[in-house]
Ligand SMILES: Nc1nc2c(ncn2[C@@H]2O[C@H](COP(=O)(O)OP(=O)(O)OP(=O)(O)O)[C@@H](O)[C@H]2O)c(=O)[nH]1
């Protein structure tokens with residue numbers, strides 16, 4: 114049967130069972146762009162349903178398909194001035210997002226891969242306007258236009274990192290400026306009934322508005338979040354994470370799609386953290402662990418990082434003249450240097466051979482901690498080159514660990530995350546249609562898809578999200594187990610026995626499979642039982658994979 118026949122015929126759910134049949138629907142070029150088999154199965158579902166649904170829902174499906182074909186969309190979110198844009202620059206390896214001040218820090222900017230560097234302002238009415246880079250290669254901090262009319266900024270960069278993910282810089286949550294907050298909330302999917310200009314939607318009952326919101330979220334919404342906190346996690350950080358709903362309001366932040374960083378680790382006073390032994394990095398690590406227990410299970414991990422140093426080291430900000438100036442400082446008398454390093458004011462106002470402007474520049478790039486760190490590195494190794502010093506600063510920033518975590522948590526799971534987000538969008542679109550028959554058709558198709566063994570990972574992600582968000586209540590030890598099985602890629606880690614021999618892992622998987630099956634049948638609430646069935650199956654599949 115050719116695809117066009119299917120489009121005009123009744124949907125043949127049986128065909129969805131045929132994993133091989135995928136190529137009949139998605140074109141080869143589309144397949145190449147999809148993150149993996151799960152995304153492909155959801156793409157097929159959209160293609161097959163498109164002719165069966167109303168024109169409006171079909172438009173939404175087209176957006177879901179477009180989005181499935183793109184890289185994982187990672188939002189960098191957090192409170193105002195927590196260092197989000199600085200971190201974005203460090204991750205991209207280019208100082209392109211304006212930091213500190215300027216109206217652009219109040220807008221959502223999507224950094225995506227492009228073959229030519231180009232920045233566009235996208236207006237609320239969909240109109241676009243090309244924006245020239247500023248002289249230093251950055252997105253201009255001021256746009257010279259009415260930003261209330263601006264939806265967001267699209268930055269296309271020829272950048273290898275962006276081939277793997279789209280990075281979305283957001284205005285600070287918790288800022289006083291309501292419009293910035295609503296832009297961010299909208300992006301994160303929390304603002305269900307807000308119009309783009311930030312006003313509360315008053316005529317919600319108009320179905321078309323709802324659909325527009327859903328469709329917009331299906332394109333603009335993030336699929337994963339890198340949450341930036343600083344020293345104190347506050348109640349609204351948790352609220353913001355709770356509200357984070359990638360793609361649509363039905364997808365909550367959890368260990369599958371969210372990690373957090375404790376940024377500005379350099380500014381932590383080690384004496385304020387018990388057990389740090391006076392070491393800043395140790396203090397930051399201890400604080401991160403503490404924050405992880407507060408933020409979990411909303412996030413997979415909290416990692417300490419010094420975004421500012423990472424940005425300077427990674428984006429060409431740290432130069433040979435900077436290294437020279439640090440060398441000069443390293444030659445100074447230790448007592449005097451110690452005094453200068455007490456505060457930024459003393460550091461820049463003290464009389465010394467290094468020009469005050471140069472010192473100010475060093476502070477802007479490295480802050481006091483970075484200056485001290487570099488001076489110590491030079492004193493230990495006087496012949497160190499500017500390049501090696503930059504490398505040492507990068508190591509000290511903790512960026513590498515964040516990158517690694519991003520690749521483990523996000524990149525390796527992009528297929529599952531994207532497919533799950535797309536399914537949530539499809540469900541939301543069907544719900545918004547207001548046509549019960551259409552809703553049922555979509556629902557049935559999703560059920561069939563999820564019943565396939567290959568789709569098990571999606572069910573596991575779903576179960577994990579339900580447990581992590583508290584939507585399904587579980588005793589603590591069980592919910593930890595679900596999180597472990599669902600949010601690790603490595604079998605040893607999934608079973609809580611990293612590095613254990615295969616036979617032991619297999620025996621354990623089988624034992625847990627049996628346990629969860631009995632739990633599903635006896636003693637569980639209906640909601641728990643649904644989760645338990647999925648966990649049972651996960652263990653069973655693990656056992657099948659590693660048994661002799
Ligand atoms: N000491 C130190 N300063 C940092 C660090 N990261 C960022 N900053 C500084 O914090 C200020 C705010 O950084 P931004 O990156 O603009 O923060 P943001 O979260 O994007 O701010 P908004 O978009 O306005 O909410 C800037 O002056 C940065 O230089 C860090 O790791 N250490």
Ligand SMILES: [Mg+2]
Nearest residue numbers: 197198212218
């Ligand atoms: Mg910013």
